[in-house]
Amino acid sequence: xxxxxxxxxxxxxxxxxxxxxxxxxxxxxxxxxxxxxxxxxxxxxxxxxxxxxxxxxxxxxxxxxxxxxxxxxxxxxxxxxxxxxxxxxxxxxxxxxxxxxxxxxxxxxxxxxxx
Amino acid sequence: xxxxxxxxxxxxxxxxxxxxxxxxxxxxxxxxxxxxxxxxxxxxxxxxxxxxxxxxxxxxxxxxxxxxxxxxxxxxxxxxxxxxxxxxxxxxxxxxxxxxxxxxxxxxxxxxxxxxxxx
Numbered sequence: 001x002x003x004x005x006x007x008x009x010x011x012x013x014x015x016x017x018x019x020x021x022x023x024x025x026x027x028x029x030x031x032x033x034x035x036x037x038x039x040x041x042x043x044x045x046x047x048x049x050x051x052x053x054x055x056x057x058x059x060x061x062x063x064x065x066x067x068x069x070x071x072x073x074x075x076x077x078x079x080x081x082x083x084x085x086x087x088x089x090x091x092x093x094x095x096x097x098x099x100x101x102x103x104x105x106x107x108x109x110x111x112x113x114x115x
Numbered sequence: 116x117x118x119x120x121x122x123x124x125x126x127x128x129x130x131x132x133x134x135x136x137x138x139x140x141x142x143x144x145x146x147x148x149x150x151x152x153x154x155x156x157x158x159x160x161x162x163x164x165x166x167x168x169x170x171x172x173x174x175x176x177x178x179x180x181x182x183x184x185x186x187x188x189x190x191x192x193x194x195x196x197x198x199x200x201x202x203x204x205x206x207x208x209x210x211x212x213x214x215x216x217x218x219x220x221x222x223x224x225x226x227x228x229x230x231x232x233x234x
Binding site: 004033035040041042043044045048058090092103104106107108109 | 119123151156157158159160161164204221222224225226227
């Protein structure tokens, strides 16, 4: 099992450019998440999905769009990148369950710099 | 809303020292509590968890007890090693409105504590 993988690992964008970050998981998880990590801020939830074809907004959704066309993939899009979106982006996945002790499995992260 | 507060550090200790990283939370009801660890250049890994009051989570020599009366979940280890150097995040899942599909909203994280262990 590869677990949760993210593509690319690093990216530099100019202001106004667009890009898509890809997250893939091979654990048959229902739920998937996108977080951003900024110094002194911890991780903040951008968007999440509770199943194929569904998406929902998290704490900081502005400037991002997501899609979950296949159960194993969760895409994060930046339509017009801004310097404020410079961050490390983490994808995570988990089982869909009523259990409250479920674990989220994280990918290795994508470091994005917007100049 | 829900929130998690933890000491930010960096916390610098010598090898074999005793470790405590404080974590307190604000949430309604009975959240589940977690400690995640992030080693340099990697994603987060679950270290331990607790789902109800007085539960103790433990793993790799680390422990944390869910204290509802003080809304705390402090991380402790009796003797740290250089390999424990990492960033530690306290996190919670709020009480789900309905138990089916609970936890879909994602984790609420503290800001992280950078731990440095010197040989």
